[in-house]
Structures are given as structure tokens and as C-alpha cells.
Amino acid sequence: MGFFNKIKEGLKKTRDKFFGNIKTIFSGRTLDDDVLEELEEIMILSDMGVEASKDIIEKLKERYKKEKTDDPLLLLRDIMVEHLDNKPIILKPEKKPYVILVVGVNGTGKTTTIAKLGKIYKENGNEVVFASGDTFRAAAIEQLKEWGNRLGINVIAHSHGSDAAAVAYDALNHAISKNKDVVIIDTAGRLHTKSNLMEELKKIKRVIQKVIPDAPHETLLVLDGTTGQNGIVQAKVFKEAIDLSGIVVTKLDGTAKGGIAFAINQELKIPIKLIGVGEKEDDLQLFDPNDYCNALLDIEE
Template identity: 70%
Template sequence: MSVLDKFMKGLTKTRKTLFHNIKTIFSGRTLDEDTLEELEEILIMSDMGVDVVEKILEELKDKYHNKITDQEDPLLILRDIMVSHLSTSPLILDTSNAPLVVLLVGVNGSGKTTTAAKLAKIYMNYGKDVVLAAADTFRAAAIEQLKEWGNRLNATVIAHQKGSDPAAVVFDAISHAKAKSKDVIIIDTAGRLHTKSNLMDELKKIKRVVQREIEGAPQEILLVLDGTTGQNGIIQAKAFKEAIDITGVAITKLDGTAKGGIAFAINHELNIPIKLVGLGEKEDDLQIFDPVKYCNALLGIEE
């Protein structure tokens, strides 16, 4: 299955529930107020966020005001405008200054542990040796889940007992990675409610340990957000952003929602690039974010 096919499949609910009417809207070449209202409703219902939708529609009206030619496809014009409102930054893959450290943060239930494992698979596909650190020591289930993933992927998992010091797990993972010349360390962290200040203190402590042991690390601090929570996820994200420097966002479970436009709102509200999207439950359904493929999948545009 191609990357576009994965995006198409993962965003099926959003496309079929909300965006399926857009091609009909553009069947005529005029953009009257009724058409704009219909389009606005579709975009807002997808959880894009009102501000982003208004900007997209303004640009679309400008294009129509300046007259589109018969050779131009209105749907592609909309796609290009949408893409321009998504800032992205490539996931760091360079391990020339190994080990590369990726720290995953977010609330419980967002899919952090699964994302850690699937991200390990991405790096392994690039030929990297990966160490997984089970630093969510508050939940025995998270430790066991990561161990199971490690067995499935044939990746090393460094874990302690439930209730142990998360920073100690991270220290041991770093020591192992250095001793075995591993390329990447992926750290799964606890995700108690974002209102608990002690969680944020723990994340800062983990970050300090990483910084002390590896110069320039962590190179990636990825906030894992459940795409099905919609605007509530942005409230969570703001709390994490205040506590720790986020380099990017991984949006999970987009296949389980009809509001897959949330990437726009996250981008706009937080000014943090989307780096990864979860498009299904299989181990290769976590994909590096591609704005063009994402928008094509929403609009049903085949490349």
C-alpha cells in the first residue's frame, strides 16, 4: 500500500462524513455566498478551527475574484491553499551524532506507548538500531505493552519495576545505547492528567538527565495527541508546551474520527509542526506527516 493509500484509508471517516460534498460544491465554477457557507460549515465541522477556515475561504475568494481559468481545477486550488496553512518540519532521522533521543509526552490514553513502538519501526526501516525506554513507571500495563512491542519488533526495551524512578530508566537506556553503539533512544513517559504539576516536574527531570548525558539531546520532544479528542487536545497541548519545549506533534487515531481536520487547528493554535500521524492500528500505520497527502486524502484527490 502506497503512502497516499495509507492516508486515504486512515482519513476515510472524515472524507466520507464531511468532505464528500466538496466535489459537488465545485461542480459549478461560481463561488456564491451559499457555496461559501456550505464549504465553511464542512471545514469547521472537521475541527479545523474557525480562524483557519476564515483565512482559507478568504484566499479562495481572492482566487475566484481574480478569475480562475478553465484549465484550473478549483479543488486543486483549495488543496493548495489548505496545504499552505500547514507548517511541518521533517522528523529528525540523522543519527551521525548518535544516539538520537526522542522523548514522547502526552496524557494517558493518547497512544504514547503504541506511538513509541511504531516510531521505533520507522527508524528501524531506515536501518537504525533502536532502544526503547519504558519510563512510564506509573502504569505496569505500559511497561508490559512496550516489552511486548519490543519482542515483536526485535528491539531492545530498557525497563524497571512499576513505581521506580523514570529518570533512572532513562539513564540506564542511555548507558545501554552508548555501550552498544545504538542509533536511537525512544523514551515513553507517563501521562497523568495534565493538571498534575508533578507530572510536568518529572518530565523536566527526565529532560535534564538526557541533556546531562548526551550533548544536544533530546533532539525531538514529540507531543502525542489523540485526534479523536478534537479541541480538547489543544488545551492539553498548551499545558505541555508551557512545561517543556515541544519540537513536534504526533496525532494519533485519525482513523477513528470524522474530525480529521484537527491538524490545522493544532498547527494554528500552537505553532508547532505536525511530524507524525496515526492512521490505523497496524505497526506501519504511523506515518511521517505529509501535508499534500493529508489534504489530498481529506478531499479525495488521487495523485
């Protein structure tokens, strides 16, 4: 299955429940206020967020009059694409080791995302190291080790309950001594001790910068797409504590709320860099706004 088909299949629930209706709404009707109202309702129900939905509708109304297009669906797609910030992850980094810090609450699929991201980097010719920094969960350490064995990627891990910053420190020094290209660092995600968690993330970052002053080069927040607007609340907490460079939205195949990408961009002003559209190793996809919007609106190019 090609990249676009994977994304299209992953967004099937959102398309079937919400966006698939847009083609029907446009069919044989002029873009009047009734149609625009129906459109806005679909967008808000898909978790696109009130602000993003209103903004897109306003632009559609304005440009439809100006451009006098005979295909409002394509015009809507273009406006939706423009609404999504696109800053792709660097797959062939010049800085080595290139350090990626991955944060997020437990249950978002963080550790699995790290494994899948490691696979993407390895397939692009990079030597990768995993740092098992979620030391509060013995299962997370074992899970990452298992992925490392499966993918042929070195995992630097300490015992359960040890200092996460020390794990990051050792992983970076290992990467430097072995001339590795990419280090991906897992972190704890216990939201019930929010202040402790955020202090720990700040400490990990300080330790990383002692070894490599301009690192981490990416700080990715993993959000569970099925949590919708709650995910944005989580993201704001992380954003206050640590500089985030990108978002990974997981489990989009399990929700009809695939419009959440727009709300994330609108409210957080942080680009989405990857999306998870399934449980298989290859189901973490680089985020492409064009493909995403085409898949939502069922447009084949």
C-alpha cells in the same frame, strides 16, 4: 497498500462526513459567497477551527479572483497544504544516539506510537533502544517489553513505580556504550496530577541533558485525534512545561474530525510530524501535507 492509500483509507470517516461534500459544492457553481459559506461550515464542523477555516476561505476568495482558475478544488488543496507546517522527522540522524522524548496523556496511544516509531527507524537502518519511562503503569512497561521482543529492539526498564529519570539515564548510557543510533523514551501521562507530571518531565529532560547536552533532539506530543479541540487544550499544558518539537496525531481512522490538523498548526504553531491511521504496525505514517489534503479532498495525483 501504498502510503497514500493508507492515509486515504484512514481519513475515510472525515471525507465521507465532511470534505467529500466539497466536490459536490464546487460542481457547476461559481465560487460565490454562498459556496464559500458552505465551505467554511464544512471546515469548522470537521474541527479545523474557526481561525484556520476563515483564513483558508479568505485566501481562496482572494486567489480565485486573481488566478481565475477553472479548478477551485485544486486551488483549495494548494492553500490547505500551505497552511500546514511541514518539518519531517529525521530518519537517518547524524547525531548518535539521537534522542526522542515522547509525551502525552494516558489513552492517546503513546506507548503503541513509540513501538511503531521504533519500527520506522529500524526499517531505515537504525539500531534502536526503547526506554520504558512510564513507570507509573506496570502495563505500559510490559507493553513496551512485548513490542521490543516483537520488533527485536532492546528495552531498558526498571520496576513499576521507580524513577523515570533513572530509566532514561540508563537507556542513554546503554545506547552510548553499545553504539546505538536512536533512543525513544516513553513517559508517564497521568493528567489528574498535572503539576507532578510536568515536573517529572522537566526532571527527565534535565537528566537527559546531563548525559547528552543537546538532547532531546525531538520532543513529540502524542494527541488522540478523536478528542478534537480537547486535544489542543492538553497540548497547551504540555507546551507550557516542555519544548515540543512536533505532534503525533493518532486514531484519525476513528474520527470524522480529521480537520484537527489545521487547528493544531494554527493554534499551537507546532508541526505535525506523524499521523496514526490504524492499529497495525505500519499504520503510523510520516505526515505529508500534500498527501493529507489530497486524501481529505479525494484528489488522485
